[in-house]
Amino acid sequence: MKPINQTTASGFLLLGLTDGPGLQPLVFSLFLVIYLVTILGNLLIILAVSSDSHLHTPMYFFLSNLSFADICISNTTIPKMLVNMQIQDRNISYTGCFSQSCFVLIFGGLENCLLAVMAYDRYVAICHPLRYTVIMKPRLCILQVLLSLLVTTVNALLHTLMALRLSFCTELQIPHFFCELTQVIKLTCSDTFINTLLIYSVTSLFAGIPLSGIIFSYTQIISSVLRIPSVGGRYKAFSTCGSHLSVVTLFYATAFGVYMSSAVTDSSIKNVVASVMYIVIPQMLNPFIYSLKSREIQGALRHLFSRILFLRLCP
Template sequence: MGLTNQTAAAHFLLLGLSNDPELQLAMFGLFLFIYLVTVIGNLLIILAIHSYSHLHTPMYFFISNLSLTDICTSTTIIPKMLVNIQEQNLSITFAGCLTQACFTMLFASLECCLLAAMAYDRYVAICYPLRYTVIMNWHLCSQLILFSLFSSIVNALLLSLMVLRLSFCKDIAIPHFFCEITQIIKVACSDTFINNILIYIAGLTFGGITFSGIIFSYTEVFSSVLKIPSVQGRYKAFSTCGSHLSVVSLFYGTGLGVCISSAVTDSPRMTAAASVMYTVMTQMLNPFIYSLRNKDMKEALRKLIGRMASLL
């Protein structure tokens, strides 16, 4: 196989999760269902938050941005997978693959930042309740969102553009169901040392630092809650953090699971299967977590769905 330095003529083959035609048909139905539930569920969360004024608070502002990010993540990955299964065509252009990898990194980094911002919001709400509205003003919330988006875009563009310096063979097989930057680099035919270093730095920055911020925030939260004399007061304070803690546990837990599975197994297909939880299932489950564990959100969704049903 010949090399191409510019990679313009290179095509990748996304091998997906299985070669079995019958299993692929079942996966098409499953992932189509997951995508529809993800989009509809997160859209309902966004509409409910923007439709009812009592949800116009910093916490729900971050939740609506998280829901939008989850929709974008699923849209980046699942539709292309469904098209490949339907057309029984594993091919994806180099430009298409790199674009998908870029947007996947962008939204994954943005989700890390949003979860850290939400942890800070809970920290201020519980540790400094009297100053909450002063500290968590809309100017600060907007700045946190814009900074998260800007840093995520810079990170995604940097890692993606650095791939252009690599050489690739033609028609390379990637044992995954979507283009992930680490998988692209693994099949490069040139030295990838700089690319790997940048990926480690990005992982420590967006994974390590944000997770450390979440741990610090909740350490302070738990310390403050334990000082509350009444059991009812402690329960109420903890309940405001329950949904966010569940989402953080799911997001970082599945991400850690992918890292562990790739380290302990030599099967690329097993690693790809583990990635489903991190890149697909988490985005689908988040709306259920916030709607089932949050009384205000549950009530807003009930009213919204009732209003929508009356219009039909």
Template structure:
């Protein structure tokens, strides 16, 4: 029997989280709090950098782009989840699901590329300090961000267009709290071998190349830092990289956990928990990592908060 066209299914059902009356308030409060903290924290980072001229440097330019990306990732998934919980309707339209897949891929890929760009920025700052202002010009920084966005967008469009070729015969249940590419492909009633092969091939390249660049950059950075004679100089050099390295470990560590958990066991609960650690938690913690470990950022955030309080009083 030939599979039906994808137009036969008009919506999917997100059954990853239970919406029973007993746990609904807890789940809603948890995700609402995490979303609020993510938006507030990242907006504070962006406004602090924009309002403080001392932070108008390449490093903080990349941090603001990372914060904006974190806001976009969370906004792509959490609001729809909150609406479903409140309405006790777990459905998502076919178009809405395809759009969610595409935007998650765009902003997830952009974050990976931005982390690699930030590692390169730290490499130039520590290994080639005399040439830093010559290399990391404003035009070059903007070009790096645009290149990262272009790569992630092309990747997302490639996967999304291939996904649109699949057929979904009936109303389908997605064992997740958002439309995740792998989970949606599993529901196809047409042959998805090419889609699966594409996921492993492209993901290996787009995740492996930035990660290799980060490892290479930090290998050079550590080698240069160890050559510094004074302990104070070494500590200062390490402190400039500590925040970024923490974010890298958080992002790639949780992402690696997602794919390992899905490979070892096809458990919907494990996939949901690991995906939360990948798609929700890093975006919430990134502002705290940068603000708590960076003296200049803490001063800028403090000054911004005091300015807002004084202007409102």
């Protein structure tokens, strides 16, 4: 295959989820519903937290930022796929493709860091309850979010800029519904050893540190909870972690599924399905998990809906 420079070609071709024309309307409708539910659910979480003064705590501050990251991930991937399916054009420009890869890395990494920060918040709340307000000051919470965003942005730019230096072949078909960086690199005619080494080493480090923090936090939390004499006290203490633990399990289980799928099989269909489970499903389910498990969120949502209904009835 003849190598070409990215400035001389039109771009990449996203093959999407299916080639069957009969399935296109079904896939389009399914992903449109998923997209709308994701955006609406996460927006409601952000509005509920911002409108209820009782939720102006570090835990819900981090939750609103997690919802923001979920919205950004969905906006980065799904709309382009829906537009391509609607106009029957699977092309994406070089700039658009690498921008999409970069933003997916930024907001996916931000979600990873936020889950670790939220685990630390629960660790302080349960293991050091008397010092919670002293440790988790607003300035520290904002700094943690900004630092997480900075680290993920640097990581994403590093991978993207390293990929931009590559020369690509003439067959620029990506067997995916978005520009996943590993799939893009597979299309190059250049030596990808440095890129592959960078992806696996930095990604392992970048994912391993937050995961280690989460494991350490929950080890300390479980140890503290078991020392509580009453069963009711144990349940009350650990119930505050239920939503976060469910989201963490969903996030890392789907991420591990993507890793195992790419490592065990070369099937593009299986890899795409695994990526859907990682990049689409958790972002849609996170608001439901917190809404079902948190009475504070339920109360804030009821209050928010009551205010909206009142404003509509009494303009």
